[in-house]
Amino acid sequence: MAHKILVIDDDTHLRESLAEVLDMEGFETLEAGNAKSGIASAKKQNPDVVIMDIQLPDSSGFQICQELRKHSRDFILIMMTGRFLSAEEKTQGLSLGADEYITKPFDIRELSIRIRQLLGRKGK
Amino acid sequence: MTEAPKKRGRLFYKLLLIFLIVSLVPLGIVGYYLVNLSQLTLNRAISRDQEALAVGFADTVSSYIINFRNVLSDAAHMPDFASMDTAKQQALVSHIMQLHPAFLEISVVDASGQERVRLGRFVHDTTMRDFSNNPLFTRLMRSGEIVGGLERYMGSYPAITMGVQIVNLQTGQPEGAILAKMSLTALSSLLKTGFPETTHTQAAVIDSDGFLIADSDEKEIYKPDAKLPDDVLRVLLQNDAKSGGGELVLQSTGERVLGAFAEVADLGWVVYIQRSISVAYQASDDMLKRTWRMMLIVTVFVLFLGYAVSLVITQPIQALREAAIKLGEGDFDYFPDLSMPNDEIGELAHTFMQMSESLKVKTAEIMTAKDELERLNRSLENRVEARTRELRSAQDELIKKERLAAIGQMASVVGHEIRNPLAVINNSVYYIKTKAAAGQNPDPKVAKHISIIESEIRQANGIIDEILGFARTRELNPKVMHINSYLEDLTMSFPVPPHIELVKSFAPENPYVNIDPDEMAQALRNLIKNGIEVMPEHGKVFVRSEVVEGNMVRIDVEDTGPGMPKETLEKIFAPFFTTKARGTGLGLAVVKKVADRHKGRVEVSSVVGKGTCFKIFIPVAQGAPPPPPPPAR
Numbered sequence: 001m002a003h004k005i006l007v008i009d010d011d012t013h014l015r016e017s018l019a020e021v022l023d024m025e026g027f028e029t030l031e032a033g034n035a036k037s038g039i040a041s042a043k044k045q046n047p048d049v050v051i052m053d054i055q056l057p058d059s060s061g062f063q064i065c066q067e068l069r070k071h072s073r074d075f076i077l078i079m080m081t082g083r084f085l086s087a088e089e090k091t092q093g094l095s096l097g098a099d100e101y102i103t104k105p106f107d108i109r110e111l112s113i114r115i116r117q118l119l120g121r122k123g124k
Numbered sequence: 125m126t127e128a129p130k131k132r133g134r135l136f137y138k139l140l141l142i143f144l145i146v147s148l149v150p151l152g153i154v155g156y157y158l159v160n161l162s163q164l165t166l167n168r169a170i171s172r173d174q175e176a177l178a179v180g181f182a183d184t185v186s187s188y189i190i191n192f193r194n195v196l197s198d199a200a201h202m203p204d205f206a207s208m209d210t211a212k213q214q215a216l217v218s219h220i221m222q223l224h225p226a227f228l229e230i231s232v233v234d235a236s237g238q239e240r241v242r243l244g245r246f247v248h249d250t251t252m253r254d255f256s257n258n259p260l261f262t263r264l265m266r267s268g269e270i271v272g273g274l275e276r277y278m279g280s281y282p283a284i285t286m287g288v289q290i291v292n293l294q295t296g297q298p299e300g301a302i303l304a305k306m307s308l309t310a311l312s313s314l315l316k317t318g319f320p321e322t323t324h325t326q327a328a329v330i331d332s333d334g335f336l337i338a339d340s341d342e343k344e345i346y347k348p349d350a351k352l353p354d355d356v357l358r359v360l361l362q363n364d365a366k367s368g369g370g371e372l373v374l375q376s377t378g379e380r381v382l383g384a385f386a387e388v389a390d391l392g393w394v395v396y397i398q399r400s401i402s403v404a405y406q407a408s409d410d411m412l413k414r415t416w417r418m419m420l421i422v423t424v425f426v427l428f429l430g431y432a433v434s435l436v437i438t439q440p441i442q443a444l445r446e447a448a449i450k451l452g453e454g455d456f457d458y459f460p461d462l463s464m465p466n467d468e469i470g471e472l473a474h475t476f477m478q479m480s481e482s483l484k485v486k487t488a489e490i491m492t493a494k495d496e497l498e499r500l501n502r503s504l505e506n507r508v509e510a511r512t513r514e515l516r517s518a519q520d521e522l523i524k525k526e527r528l529a530a531i532g533q534m535a536s537v538v539g540h541e542i543r544n545p546l547a548v549i550n551n552s553v554y555y556i557k558t559k560a561a562a563g564q565n566p567d568p569k570v571a572k573h574i575s576i577i578e579s580e581i582r583q584a585n586g587i588i589d590e591i592l593g594f595a596r597t598r599e600l601n602p603k604v605m606h607i608n609s610y611l612e613d614l615t616m617s618f619p620v621p622p623h624i625e626l627v628k629s630f631a632p633e634n635p636y637v638n639i640d641p642d643e644m645a646q647a648l649r650n651l652i653k654n655g656i657e658v659m660p661e662h663g664k665v666f667v668r669s670e671v672v673e674g675n676m677v678r679i680d681v682e683d684t685g686p687g688m689p690k691e692t693l694e695k696i697f698a699p700f701f702t703t704k705a706r707g708t709g710l711g712l713a714v715v716k717k718v719a720d721r722h723k724g725r726v727e728v729s730s731v732v733g734k735g736t737c738f739k740i741f742i743p744v745a746q747g748a749p750p751p752p753p754p755p756a757r
Contacts, residue, residue: 011544017551024558082543087601105547105585108554 008038008052035059143430178386311338456484532595539588647718655683682737
């Protein structure tokens with residue numbers, strides 16, 4: 001059974017293209033356009049991986065991070081950002097439960113390999 | 125006293141005036157009063173003298189008349205005169221006339237008034253006259269003796285009639301009288317003798333009717349209507365006093381005269397003496413003249429004395445004044461060449477000298493202070509100017525920084541926003557590429573274009589990285605580390621293309637530096653990348669470290685490329701300046717920024733055709749402990 005990846009991003013094109021590429025790479029993908037529906041979807045679907053933009057219109061990535069980790073520590077959380085992150089931001093994100101950072105634009109194959117490695121480490 | 129100053133000051137004349145006033149005014153006032161008083165006293169004395177003269181002469185006149193009466197009286201009272209016969213009486217009378225020439229006529233009259241004897245000096249008439257009705261005779265018989273009946277005898281001689289009774293000594297009854305006319309011209313002679321012409325004095329004797337009896341000018345007497353001037357007569361006749369005197373202005377001539385009068389006892393006559401005022405008061409006038417002469421002499425003397433004293437007082441003051449003027453002109457070395465008196469003025473001069481000396485010193489001090497102040501002022505101006513330049517430069521720098529910050533902020537926003545579409549494109553291209561490769565007979569041209577798109581995405585991403593790297597304003601995160609190992613790690617991980625030879629040479633001291641490894645790596649990578657880019661065919665890139673200036677580490681990145689002209693070198697660190705066909709022009713700006721943030725600097729030297737060398741100077745970390753092993757992540 002393919003691993004479930006939840007993509008949370010308010011940019012529809014990015015979200016859809018990423019979802020489709022990951023789909024093509026052999027993952028099952030779910031999409032959410034904002035924090036609220038993302039959290040709801042995560043709680044309902046129990047994805048293996050959550051890839052989320054650090055900046056969402058209704059909430060900051062860190063708050064979603066906390067919210068999601070309250071529900072479960074079992075999934076892999078990857079944060080996406082369009083800009084450089086400061087060391088503090090990185091530290092904060094990691095301490096709140098993020099597993100990885102990727103900076104837009106990213107190489108899909110590289111992302112795919114990373115996801116598989118992380119999943120492997122988690123024993124999934 | 126030396127030579128007098130040419131110009132006398134006002135003080136000189138003031139002193140002179142004061143001297144004159146002080147000495148002459150009291151003198152004048154006292155003198156005036158004294159002279160007036162003396163003159164008055166003198167004039168009164170003169171007047172009194174004249175009055176006394178008049179009184180004296182009145183006595184003389186009286187005595188003169190009485191004397192002659194006594195002669196007659198003596199004869200009449202002879203014990204046997206009454207009993208004498210006429211011849212005897214005539215002989216006696218003749219004898220009297222011979223003795224006394226003043227008698228003009230003498231008659232002997234019996235008690236009934238019949239003339240018995242008649243003798244005349246000039247008239248030899250022997251006709252006996254009857255005197256019984258003669259008023260003089262009547263009065264004589266009643267009173268015993270008379271003097272009166274003034275007349276001009278023979279029309280010219282003033283004469284008087286006097287008579288005495290002939291008394292019978294046994295019976296005591298009057299038996300007749302002796303009547304005599306007597307010439308009074310002798311009185312005029314007396315007056316002339318008493319008041320000769322040289323005394324400028326006129327004297328006269330008049331009777332109570334104004335009849336001129338005698339005059340010091342004898343010629344007056346013989347005039348038939350001789351009399352004194354009317355105004356004099358008026359004064360004399362209206363006056364009841366026995367004697368007196370005073371000043372009088374004669375109406376006829378306008379002459380001022382001093383007059384004096386005295387009544388002659390029993391006769392009712394008046395002796396009048398008159399002198400011209402100028403003559404009478406000559407003594408007092410002389411005194412006045414002498415006084416004025418004395419005043420003049422005193423004035424001249426005081427003038428001379430005042431002049432001398434004023435000169436003595438004002439001359440040193442004048443000299444001091446000149447010295448003060450010189451002082452005012454700034455001549456501190458001029459001292460009046462004077463022997464100053466040993467008094468207040470001398471002390472003033474001494475004080476002045478001291479003041480002059482003190483002023484000289486003070487002025488010198490002030491001048492020095494002024495010079496110093498001017499010097500300081502200039503220095504201050506220079507410093508202000510320099511500071512202003514610095515401030516302006518700092519301000520320019522600030523403006524530049526703010527502008528760059530604004531540009532950076534904008535670039536950051538733009539870059540971030542572009543990354544999303546780039547990511548979408550990237551995903552889509554990947555999708556297409558995967559699908560195309562999986563399909564039947566993939567078109568090689570499609571594959572080529574896909575790879576072009578991918579390459580351009582990378583390029584665009586690199587540009588955004590550069591912009592965001594430059595604009596980023598995060599805190600520096602320095603770590604103390606060995607420079608050599610840091611450079612070693614950096615160069616080892618750098619993808620050097622095969623046509624480039626990377627040559628490393630590191631400082632043997634291997635000093636510690638305190639650097640933010642990420643930022644410094646970005647700067648050094650930019651330099652190495654640039655070096656590689658300018659050598660498309662082959663070349664060397666040198667990476668060196670060296671301790672210089674004692675406490676600085678210099679990191680060189682040198683290439684053997686074409687080099688750059690001087691104009692390019694000047695602008696090379698400016699943001700957005702580039703010589704490449706494609707590039708943001710931020711690579712070297714980032715290098716400079718990093719060097720600045722590490723309290724260092726960057727320099728560049730280039731030789732066209734030989735190559736370019738960038739040198740980053742950063743301080744050696746002083747006494748720093750060896751860095752802890754980097755945390756594994």
